[in-house]
Amino acid sequence: MQSTQIDQRVSLAVSTVVFALRPHPRTGHDTLWLPLVRRIREPYEGAWALPGGPLESDEDLAASARNTLERTTGLTTNYLEQLYSFGEVDRSPADRVVSIVYWALVRPDEAARAVDGENVEWFVADEVPELAFDHNRIVEYALGRLRAKITYSPIAHAFLNPEFTLAELREVHEAVLRKPLDPANFRRQVLASNTVVPTGTCVTGTSHRPPALYRFDPASTTTRERP
Known part of the structure; x- marks a missing residue:
């Protein structure tokens, strides 16, 4: 053989x-x-x-x-x-x-x-x-x-500074998904997801009402992340 x-x-x-x-x-x-x-x-x-x-x-x-x-x-x-x-x-x-x-x-x-x-x-x-x-x-x-x-996990945080506004977070989602998102709906969905927490501070140096700053909650990834 x-x-x-x-x-x-x-x-x-x-x-x-x-x-x-x-x-x-x-x-x-x-x-x-x-x-x-x-x-x-x-x-x-x-x-x-x-x-x-x-x-x-x-x-x-x-x-x-x-x-x-x-x-x-x-x-x-x-x-x-x-x-x-x-x-x-x-x-x-x-x-x-x-x-x-x-x-x-x-x-x-x-x-x-x-x-x-x-x-x-x-x-x-x-x-x-x-x-x-x-x-x-x-x-x-x-x-x-x-x-x-990006639709089910807080991966957008990798494009942002540790502290960010909800408008900045929405802009990341819009850039990745290539489509505009309704600001009010996006805000409600993000806050309801419990993936971000307020820092208690706001953007400084603005002439209008300063937007609040948030950060991602690392604990949220253990419940939301999936392959």
């Missing part, structure tokens, strides 16, 4: 989808943006791709995601979560590669520290060009996941 040796070597990679809110270049309304990195070697040399790289043997997954993100884009973030794994057999033209994908949501002050250079550029997330590998599919999956999750 003749035996056949099967090459089962699989490379592991870690990539990160980074979302930040910036004004759209045409409408001026806040929308989701993400940074892409230009590949400098084959396969897909010269094409745009998500920040990432091979998983090193001495790094765990989250550390690899953070390190490659900072090394390629200069970004650090407080919100980093494992998103999904992509492992189709033919997703890489050279080797068998399985990618563990994370997503990071960054505040404006965090996004401002990102590297802007020849090989790093920010794109409107819904208008990315043709990307290397299956990264268009990964971006599409991440957008769908974010838009679903």
